[in-house]
Amino acid sequence: MDKPIRVLVAKPGLDGHDRGAKMIARALRDAGMEVIYTGLRQTPEQIVAAAIQEDVDIIGMSILSGAHNHLFPKVIGLLKEQDAEDIMVIAGGVIPEDDIPALKEAGVAAIFTPGALTTEIVQFIRDNVKR
Amino acid sequence: MELINKMLDGDKRACARLISIVENDEKESEKLIKTIYKHTGKAHIIGITGPPGAGKSTLTDKYVKLLRKSDYKVGVIAVDPTSPYTGGAILGDRIRMNDLALDPGVFIRSMGTRGYLGGLAKATRNAVKILDASGCDYIIIETVGVGQSEVDIVKAADTVVLVMVPGLGDDIQSIKAGIMEIGDLFVVNKSDIFGAQRTATEINMMLDMSQDMDRRPPVVMVTANQNKNIEQMEQEIQKHYQYLVDNGLLEERRKKNIKRELLELVEEELKKLVIRETENNGELDSMTESLFNKETDPFTLRDVLLSRIK
Numbered sequence: 389m390d391k392p393i394r395v396l397v398a399k400p401g402l403d404g405h406d407r408g409a410k411m412i413a414r415a416l417r418d419a420g421m422e423v424i425y426t427g428l429r430q431t432p433e434q435i436v437a438a439a440i441q442e443d444v445d446i447i448g449m450s451i452l453s454g455a456h457n458h459l460f461p462k463v464i465g466l467l468k469e470q471d472a473e474d475i476m477v478i479a480g481g482v483i484p485e486d487d488i489p490a491l492k493e494a495g496v497a498a499i500f501t502p503g504a505l506t507t508e509i510v511q512f513i514r515d516n517v518k519r
Numbered sequence: 520m521e522l523i524n525k526m527l528d529g530d531k532r533a534c535a536r537l538i539s540i541v542e543n544d545e546k547e548s549e550k551l552i553k554t555i556y557k558h559t560g561k562a563h564i565i566g567i568t569g570p571p572g573a574g575k576s577t578l579t580d581k582y583v584k585l586l587r588k589s590d591y592k593v594g595v596i597a598v599d600p601t602s603p604y605t606g607g608a609i610l611g612d613r614i615r616m617n618d619l620a621l622d623p624g625v626f627i628r629s630m631g632t633r634g635y636l637g638g639l640a641k642a643t644r645n646a647v648k649i650l651d652a653s654g655c656d657y658i659i660i661e662t663v664g665v666g667q668s669e670v671d672i673v674k675a676a677d678t679v680v681l682v683m684v685p686g687l688g689d690d691i692q693s694i695k696a697g698i699m700e701i702g703d704l705f706v707v708n709k710s711d712i713f714g715a716q717r718t719a720t721e722i723n724m725m726l727d728m729s730q731d732m733d734r735r736p737p738v739v740m741v742t743a744n745q746n747k748n749i750e751q752m753e754q755e756i757q758k759h760y761q762y763l764v765d766n767g768l769l770e771e772r773r774k775k776n777i778k779r780e781l782l783e784l785v786e787e788e789l790k791k792l793v794i795r796e797t798e799n800n801g802e803l804d805s806m807t808e809s810l811f812n813k814e815t816d817p818f819t820l821r822d823v824l825l826s827r828i829k
Contacts, residue, residue: 416607417605424629425610427611438620
């Protein structure tokens with residue numbers, strides 16, 4: 389059997405809106421991926437620890453509260469600290485255009501804002517995960 | 520090799536990588552298990568099983584926290600179902616165990632069943648071996664939410680905890696064969712809701728009907744999300760383990776499971792051998808054809824194939 393892509397879907401930060409994250413989790417499942425869903429209010433430390441134990445290929449995070457400039461780079465920093473920067477990070481949520489270049493600079497591989505199609509996200513993951 | 524040494528020292532990243540190997544790569548997996556097999560057999564392996572939504576993950580979370588108070592190293596393997604259509608899966612057991620993610624003495628791994636039907640994944644037993652070799656004192660296997668006959672957990676665990684909840688049916692359900700026979704310990708979770716006492720009574724009555732049991736499994740009522748009575752469950756798990764040890768049954772149980780695993784491996788390899796022998800040259804198809812036309816029968820052809828391997 390082909391090795392399925394493993395994705396950690398997490399919501400860092402304090403907003404309680406996880407419908408989007410669940411939609412993405414479901415879409416990735418339907419695309420044949422193994423989705424480890426960790427749910428709401430995760431700290432960056434928890435996300436990175438879970439990603440390492442689950443040996444995922446990619447982490448997908450969603451934030452709607454505006455804390456993205458702090459939390460996404462924090463996750464990437466922790467991955468580096470633990471020699472796990474081979475795990476790709478993508479993000480979604482309400483992210484203003486102006487913030488995107490800096491987040492990409494910090495190492496977020498792709499950012500999907502409202503209106504993005506789940507098929508785009510699936511395709512991006514398939515094309516970019518190192519197998 | 521370096522990964523294996525790191526894993527033997529308890530390194531989590533190495534453990535995680537090696538579990539991926541046993542999930543994905545048959546050849547490498549074989550080499551790995553050959554190397555580490557001698558380091559296994561030390562942990563107490565506890566299976567937690569029961570219907571979907573019974574509270575297995577929440578109970579696991581609370582139980583692990585209790586074990587951690589005594590500083591035991593704990594590994595958790597949580598199995599969730601893989602889609603038979605797409606091969607994808609939502610592995611959502613961790614969501615109940617988020618507080619444990621940062622505990623250095625806990626390792627949690629989610630696994631999809633990937634087409635395996637007995638309540639575990641095919642690689643679960645090998646993943647357990649890795650956690651065992653890495654120095655876990657306790658390994659908890661949380662099965663998929665089970666129905667009536669997913670009983671593979673008995674082949675993998677020393678102690679099976681069957682988690683039940685009120686409202687799943689009348690007392691006839693509890694005397695049916697299958698899942699109700701494999702519990703070394705019955706836990707009625709959500710005991711704060713109506714009907715819990717009745718569920719416990721029905722299980723107790725079912726257990727009292729059995730005449731020839733050397734040990735009657737206890738029934739414990741807990742409320743996992745309120746952390747209630749988890750200590751009592753822990754005491755019963757310890758008692759069961761002690762019972763196994765005192766009566767020489769731990770060895771017996773493990774040997775039985777080891778033998779079963781060996782035979783399964785042989786069976787699998789034999790099948791592969793036969794397929795390799797007969798598939799490419801069209802023999803398998805022509806045999807199928809002659810069976811379809813009733814020119815021969817499956818038992819005769821089985822013997823033909825087996826005699827060739829000998």
